[in-house]
Amino acid sequence: MVKEFDYYGIDGDTFFSIIDNMYDEVIVYDANYNIVFLNQACKRHYSTSPEAMIGKSFFDFVDIDWWSPSILPVVYKEKKAMAIRQKTYTQTELLTIAVPLFDEHNNIKYVVMNVRDEINEADLYNPQYIVQETILDEKQKPVSKSKEMKKVMKLVKKVSKIDATCIITGESGTGKSMIAKHMHRLGLRSDQSFINVNCASIPNELFESEFFGYVKGAFTGAKSTGKKGLLELADNGILLLDEISELSLSAQAKLLTVLQDKEYMPVGASKTVKIDVKIIAATNKNLKNMVDIGTFREDLYYRINVIEIYIPPLRKRREDILQLVHSFMNQFNNKYGLTRQLSSSVLQVLLEHEWKGNVRELRHLIERLVVTVDSLVIDVNHLPKNVFGIIDQTREEENLSFDEKLIKYEAYIVQSAYKKYNSSRKLAVHLSISQTRANNLIKKHIKGTSNN
Ligand SMILES: Nc1ncnc2c1ncn2[C@@H]1O[C@H](COP(=O)(O)OP(=O)(O)OP(=O)(O)O)[C@@H](O)[C@H]1O
Ligand SMILES: [Mg+2]
Numbered sequence: 001m002v003k004e005f006d007y008y009g010i011d012g013d014t015f016f017s018i019i020d021n022m023y024d025e026v027i028v029y030d031a032n033y034n035i036v037f038l039n040q041a042c043k044r045h046y047s048t049s050p051e052a053m054i055g056k057s058f059f060d061f062v063d064i065d066w067w068s069p070s071i072l073p074v075v076y077k078e079k080k081a082m083a084i085r086q087k088t089y090t091q092t093e094l095l096t097i098a099v100p101l102f103d104e105h106n107n108i109k110y111v112v113m114n115v116r117d118e119i120n121e122a123d124l125y126n127p128q129y130i131v132q133e134t135i136l137d138e139k140q141k142p143v144s145k146s147k148e149m150k151k152v153m154k155l156v157k158k159v160s161k162i163d164a165t166c167i168i169t170g171e172s173g174t175g176k177s178m179i180a181k182h183m184h185r186l187g188l189r190s191d192q193s194f195i196n197v198n199c200a201s202i203p204n205e206l207f208e209s210e211f212f213g214y215v216k217g218a219f220t221g222a223k224s225t226g227k228k229g230l231l232e233l234a235d236n237g238i239l240l241l242d243e244i245s246e247l248s249l250s251a252q253a254k255l256l257t258v259l260q261d262k263e264y265m266p267v268g269a270s271k272t273v274k275i276d277v278k279i280i281a282a283t284n285k286n287l288k289n290m291v292d293i294g295t296f297r298e299d300l301y302y303r304i305n306v307i308e309i310y311i312p313p314l315r316k317r318r319e320d321i322l323q324l325v326h327s328f329m330n331q332f333n334n335k336y337g338l339t340r341q342l343s344s345s346v347l348q349v350l351l352e353h354e355w356k357g358n359v360r361e362l363r364h365l366i367e368r369l370v371v372t373v374d375s376l377v378i379d380v381n382h383l384p385k386n387v388f389g390i391i392d393q394t395r396e397e398e399n400l401s402f403d404e405k406l407i408k409y410e411a412y413i414v415q416s417a418y419k420k421y422n423s424s425r426k427l428a429v430h431l432s433i434s435q436t437r438a439n440n441l442i443k444k445h446i447k448g449t450s451n452n
Pocket of ligand 2: 177178242
C-alpha cells in the first residue's frame with residue numbers, strides 16, 4: 001500500500017509546489033552524480049527546464065562547461081557540506097551550497113544543493129521601505145469617544161492645517177500611523193502624496209540611496225535609469241518617518257541636514273535638489289531618554305519635536321473600547337460577509353481587559369473571533385484562553401447553567417474592578433451604575449453577605 005504523503009497537513013502536491021517555486025535553485029544528486037530533482041529556478045540560471053536536466057548526469061553538463069568550477073566531486077570526496085561561487089555559461093553568478101545526506105552506513109545517499117544568484121544591493125527594492133496602506137479602515141475616522149482622544153483629535157486637526165513638523169508618540173498599536181494618515185486627509189496637502197517610511201527597515205548603508213535617490217551611473221550596480229528617492233516621492237506632500245528612533249546616528253545627521261536646508265544631493269548628482277515636504281515622525285520609544293544616553297541626536301530631537309501629539313494607551317481611555325469594538329465588528333462582518341454578534345459577557349470582559357497591545361490587539365482579536373467562531377453569538381468561552389485567563393474557568397464550568405455562568409462573570413468583573421478601585425463610589429463610576437447597585441454587588445461578591 002502506498003503511504004499518503006502528509007506533512008503537518010500539507011499534501012505531496014503542495015509540498016512539491018513549495019519547493020518547485022522557491023526562488024533559490026534546489027538541485028539534488030544521487031550517489032552516482034545523477035540529477036534526481038531540480039526546481040523551476042533552473043530556468044533563470046541555465047535557460048532550460050527541469051525536465052531537460054532531471055535524470056542526466058552531472059558530467060553531461062560539466063563536459064560542456066555549463067558551470068564552473070564544480071563542487072560535487074569534492075563533496076563526494078570530503079563528505080561534508082561546502083559552498084562555492086560559480087558562473088554559468090549564461091554568465092549568471094551563483095553561490096552554491098552543497099549538503100550531503102547519508103545512509104545508515106555513512107555513505108552519501110544524496111547531495112542537496114541550494115543555488116542562489118546574487119542580487120545586486122542597488123536592485124534590492126524592498127517594498128517594506130514604503131509601507132503601503134494596508135490598514136483596512138483607511139477611509140475611516142479614528143474612533144475618539146473618550147475625552148483623552150477628543151483632545152488628541154483637536155490637536156491633530158490644528159496641526160494638520162499647518163506645515164510644522166510634528167512627532168506622534170505613544171505605545172505600539174495606539175494608532176500613530178493611522179493618525180498620521182488622518183492628518184494627511186485633513187490637511188492642506190491631501191491631494192499630494194503621503195509616503196510612509198518605516199525607518200527600521202532601511203539598512204544604514206542604503207539610507208542615502210533610498211532617501212535621496214541616485215542619478216544614472218552613480219555607482220557600480222546602480223540601475224541605468226537612476227532611482228527616485230523617498231524625498232522626491234514625497235515632494236509637496238507628507239513624509240511619515242515611522243519608527244524614527246531606529247535611524248542610525250549617521251542617518252540622523254544626514255536627515256537633520258535635509259530638514260535644515262530643505263534640499264539634498266542625490267547620490268552621484270552634481271547639484272542639489274530643493275524639496276517642500278511636511279515631515280511627521282512617529283515613535284513608540286522615549287526619544288528624550290535616547291538623547292540622554294546618546295543614541296538620538298539632540299539637535300534632531302528638537303527639530304522634529306516642534307509639536308508632540310501623544311496618543312494615550314487604550315487602558316487609559318477605556319471609553320473608546322466600546323465604540324472600537326462596534327466599529328471593528330462592523331468592518332469584519334462586512335469584510336467576511338458574516339453577521340456575528342458579541343454576547344454581553346464578552347463585551348464586559350473586553351471592557352475590562354488591559355489591552356497591552358492597544359487598539360491593534362483589540363482589532364486583531366475581533367477579526368480572529370469573527371472569522372473563527374462558527375456560532376452567531378460570540379461568547380466568553382471563544383476568547384483565547386492564553387490572554388483571557390478567566391476563560392479557563394469557564395471551560396471547566398461548561399456544565400453550569402446560563403444564569404450560573406452570568407453570576408460567575410458578574411463576580412469576576414466586580415472583584416477585579418473592586419481590587420483596583422477599592423471604593424463603592426469609584427466602582428459605581430467605573431461600571432456606570434448607581435452607587436446603591438455597586439454597594440449591593442460588593443455585598444454579594446466581595447463581602448458575601450447578600451442573599452441574592
Ligand atoms: N482610534 C482608532 N480608531 C480606529 N482604529 C484604530 C484607532 N487607533 C488605531 N486603530 C487601528 O489599530 C491598528 C494599529 O494602529 P496603528 O498601526 O496606527 O498603530 P501604531 O501606533 O502606528 O503602532 P506601531 O507603534 O506598532 O507602529 C490599525 O489597524 C488601526 O487602523
Ligand atoms: Mg505605526
